[in-house]
Amino acid sequence: MSSTRLAILSPAARGPMSLPASMGQLVAEVESHQEVWGCWLQSWDMPVTVGEIAPFLDELSRQALHQEREVIWAPMSSAESAVRLVLHGAARPEALRRALTTLHLQNLMPGRVLHCQGDDLALILHGSRGPLSAVNHRLIEALEGITLDVAVSPLWDKGHFRLLLTDMDSTLISIECIDELAEHLGLRRQVAAITERSMAGELDFQTSLRERVRLLAGTPASSIDTIIRERLQLSPGARELVAAAKSQGVEVGVVSGGFTQFTRHLQEALDLDYAFANTLEIIHGQITGQVLGDIVDATAKADILDLLAIGLGTDAGHCIAIGDGANDLPMIRKAGIGIAYHAKAVVRAQADFQIRYGGLDTAAAYLGWSTA
Structure with a gap:
């Protein structure tokens, strides 16, 4: 059965937005109605097609524009799947807005909030299940300039990973x-020169490692304990x-x-x-x-x-x-x-x-x- 998922993102100071009574009667499920990261996030599932409520959606968008709110919607079907969006760090409204706008272009719509505490936010997304690696790379590009880690991931069952x-x-x-050990022994410059040759493709990893280790010949093994005690973090x-x-x-x-x-x-x-x-x-x-x-x-x-x-x-x-x-x-x-x-x-x-x-x-x- 086809349905429409509607979401509204509002500045916290504005508060949540009320749906017109004619639209409110169509709501099958209120999935999100929560303040997160300085925004009100609202999400509804409506058992009607986008075409059936297009005039209402257009009017809602016009009202939202004057109130600094953002309205997005997308058609959904029973074949759609759920995934998880995680935002970690820089809890800013702009970050959430950019993320949801980018995901909307990928036919992914916000649902219920799974977790919101401090700089950590996780919420459900509904929509087409395409290659998530491509979605993640687009998200990172969209959030460039914001100190934030972001990922869209499947909802794995406990026990999936071993x-x-x-x-x-x-x-x-x-x-x-090895760099810290070289520094401790006064060999950083020699070790760095070998590392540079390896990075330039002149040496493979095995040869590079053996050459660096040869530089350590004759040094006390207790130097390793010193590095562990004083420098390892x-x-x-x-x-x-x-x-x-x-x-x-x-x-x-x-x-x-x-x-x-x-x-x-x-x-x-x-x-x-x-x-x-x-x-x-x-x-x-x-x-x-x-x-x-x-x-x-x-x-x-x-x-x-x-x-x-x-x-x-x-x-x-x-x-x-x-x-x-x-x-x-x-x-x-x-x-x-x-x-x-x-x-x-x-x-x-x-x-x-x-x-x-x-x-x-x-x-x-x-x-x-x-x-x-």
């Missing part, structure tokens, strides 16, 4: 461990994201092209289920400059995601991957949901969701874990 796998450096933690929201994942029955792991000493520390500190990284050879308390075993590179990260999923009796489609760099891309693409965290442009372009401003707990909001 695994969350995250990169370490500049993702789960705010530092790059969790990214904002890291503890909250891990706690939210565990509350959903999701196992959590860290996978890194860095070193096991750091990932083991994080595994203990955050009670992670898994930790994977490269093993530095240490003899008589000194770093030898060699890496033992296979290197954890981009391909290995994606393979680890696959293997962990199989071990949990599922597949990569029921896993989440979070990272910031190009060597995270294979696992981000392979996972059911890939999230770019304060990431390079190439990663943002290929991820399902982006976190550009907020902490890792933004991912919990995108996934519906903070509103369950």
Whole structure:
């Protein structure tokens, strides 16, 4: 059965807008009637076609224009599906207006508010279920200039996801461990030169890592403990994201092209289920400059995601991957949901969701874990 969904966004100072009596009689459901982010958001479902109430809609728009209100509507059908809109940060009316206007152009209409507290807002959207990655990229473009993270996501059932796998450096933690170690040992310039060659495409990740590690030969292994004690910091929201994942029955792991000493520390500190990284050879308390075993590179990260999923009796489609760099891309693409965290442009372009401003707990909001 066809219907019309109508929504009105009004400045809080104006208060909600009343429908004409003739339209009010047609309302099948009042889905939203709430003040959020300095606006009144109202949403109705009417069991009539747009054509049947076109004169009323036109008149309502004219009235709203003079009152600084925004009126949008769209035809709906029983085949339409519901998704979730999450806005995180910069609780401004302009942000909500831009988001809803952009979504209206994608045939998505606001419904009931799921969660509104401080800078966090989540609400239901109704409309055509197309590729959400394209919708998300359009939303981000529309909200450019506003310090806000935004995503449209499916309404997953609890238990849909089994695994969350995250990169370490500049993702789960705010530092790059090898850079901090190099700084501590007075080797930052030499290490940076190798990193620059790698970024220029002159070296692959494995060669780059081995060359950087060779520079550490002869240094005391206790330097790693110093970095962990004095410089290692969790990214904002890291503890909250891990706690939210565990509350959903999701196992959590860290996978890194860095070193096991750091990932083991994080595994203990955050009670992670898994930790994977490269093993530095240490003899008589000194770093030898060699890496033992296979290197954890981009391909290995994606393979680890696959293997962990199989071990949990599922597949990569029921896993989440979070990272910031190009060597995270294979696992981000392979996972059911890939999230770019304060990431390079190439990663943002290929991820399902982006976190550009907020902490890792933004991912919990995108996934519906903070509103369950």
